[in-house]
Amino acid sequence: MQNEMWFLAQALPEGRVFGLDGQTLMDIGIQLFNGILLAVILGAILYNPVKEFMQKRTESIQEKLDDSDATMLTAKNLIDEYEEKIENINKERLTILEEARAQAQEESDLIRQETKLEAEETRARMQKSMEAEKKRIQDESRLYIIETAALMAEKYVASSINEEDHIKLFEEALTDLEESKWQS
Template sequence: MGYQNFVGLDWSIIFTIVNTFILFLVLKKLLFKPVKSFMENRQIEVEKVFKEAEDAKSKAETLETQYMEKIAAAKSEAAEIVRDASKRAELRSEEIIQEAKKEADRIMDKASNEIAREKQKAVNEIKDDISDIAMMIASKVIKKDINSSDHETLIKEFIDNVGDTSWQN
């Protein structure tokens, strides 16, 4: 029995092989294909996520570049605005200085004119005082009253002789 069972075909072995083959086909149909399909879909999904990540990274780099360009442009524009404001301030400063100089010149002219008027007024007052003193001295010396035409003549002579030259110091 030993030899025959060992070499002989046993239907149970064939049946087990056939069952294993059928099980393999069923598992292939029901399990391997869906798993393979699931794995392929998962691979496609992963690749899609990586592609989207690459696209997002590329877009972020583009946006960063644009942002940096805009910042540089804004800095340049700000510098230009500051330069323009400085120029306008400098021009306005020069205008104010010119106006102040004109005002100072006008005030100096006015003061000079006022000084000249006051000087003339003082000279006239001194001339009047001198003429009064001269009249008093003359009347005391002469011991008589001088009439007004003599008085005017004496004053004019005195002013012409003493006059403006001695008061122009």
């Protein structure tokens, strides 16, 4: 490598770092021309396919964005629809609860009325039963009072009436019975 450097240093004119002669300028011009030509040829060859690729990619991305927007819109519509359905279900639930409460209140009122009627009927039956029992007790009491009065009268009469008066009263009672008609 040192040999090569020494050779290059010998080839350069004195006082110059590198040789800028006609051959070097010609090489630089050819390389520049080749670079420009390569850029033009590659640009002509690759520009349209790269442009089409980029256009297709842009369209694909835009299509995906549009699809995602449509999907988001559909999802939002579905969310709105579901929220509306939930609201309707809540309203229906409240309506059903109110109807059930009203029906329960009606049934409760009906049961109260029926119970009240039954209580009144029971009270009326008890009243009639009590009145019948009272009448029966009064009738029995009357019979007992009559029997007691008859026994007391019999004792009183027996002690105050003598034998002659007794026979006379007995005969009068027999004649009254004979004169009255027997009912069959």
